[in-house]
Amino acid sequence: MAQLTELTADTFSETVNGAQEAVVVDFWAEWCGPCKKIAPILEEIADEHQGKLRVTKLDVEAHPSVAQQYGVMAIPTLIVFKDGQEVVRVTGSKGKAQLLDDFAPVL
């Protein structure tokens, strides 16, 4: 299964702005139980929607400035960017079917 690209405060902008496809950013942290449950689902979605969706993750503890910039106050939070613009935001862990519904605008 695809490993999700790990973003940093330095690579965040260029990844989100520069991609052809929509970019999902999974804001997560090591100590968050629900984050661990959503990760394998995101890997599956990344595999199944290659070319349309690029799925990445950002450790909020290591890069708090990005989380702050986007007003993330709960994890997991998933933000979907298209051409650098936020188009979908999902707060909290969800099942695969629900996530695919949420991502529908970019699929």
Next chain:
Amino acid sequence: MENQVSEVHDVVIIGSGPAGLTAAIYTARANLSPVLIEGEPSSTSDQPGGQLMLTTEVENFPGFPEGIQGPDLMTAFREQAERFGTTIRTEKVSRVDFSERPFRIWVGGSSGEPDYVARAVIVATGARALMLGLEAEQRLLGHGVSTCATCDGFFFRDQHICVVGGGDSAMEEANFLSRFASKVTVIHRRDELRASKIMADRAMANPKIEFLWNSTVLDVLGESKVEGVRVRDTVTGEESTHPFTGLFVAIGHQPNTDLFKGQLELHDNGYLVTTGNRSTTSVEGVFACGDVQDDWYRQAITAAGSGCMAAIDAERWLETQGH
């Protein structure tokens, strides 16, 4: 669906906390090839792994003298269940029919043919945290209102936040949040705590924790983030506004028994009825364990113990049925 509808499983277990996974370990070792339907990810305690997925350090589970992280403990439970051949499905049960045998179970949005058919069912759906039931609470969820202190405490560094509740989980959250917050105010509707002595003492001794006694939350203020909390004094009736920027709710639990209404006998408080010292429910062949049938002990170790009981009860009952 890839499920073989025609296949009748010996045991299907619904739920994946300590109770469900212990039942899986025991039934798998008894060669009953259990299928465990673990639920779907969510940020509430109603999720795979159950309530321990939202905790940090578990200090009272025997065998871990140094303590263990809740999610790590549940990962270990799950691995142990898989090691003996449990089939785990990340799906959420949407409907059951226990009116005739074999029992029928549907998951997700499916209708028509059942997704699973089982000779015996073990119900271990647990309990979930209660919310206050305010409109603002839903609107501000993820924007200062949180159901998971361990996930979100980090975002409240140097802020003055509040925890609503007076039991063990409220004290645990307050203590945990005091690592990040400048101050944590516990809002409790009575003038004394319901929490166990060790947890209450720890919170009382914490210089960052203060208490608002005899108080109930009327409203959470703020449009896009929490800016304050409106509170009423239950003795004087006086209302006041406090500039808390975060609100964590820990006011108790309700059992996840909506699925079983009209199928299994429930107590008035919604918990499943089990008989005497056994895990048997009002339907022969359906067994229950863990918090879904326990409004009294509600510990990981008692849930695991009752999961073992349900597995043995199911195994012996299946034997009497010639399986």
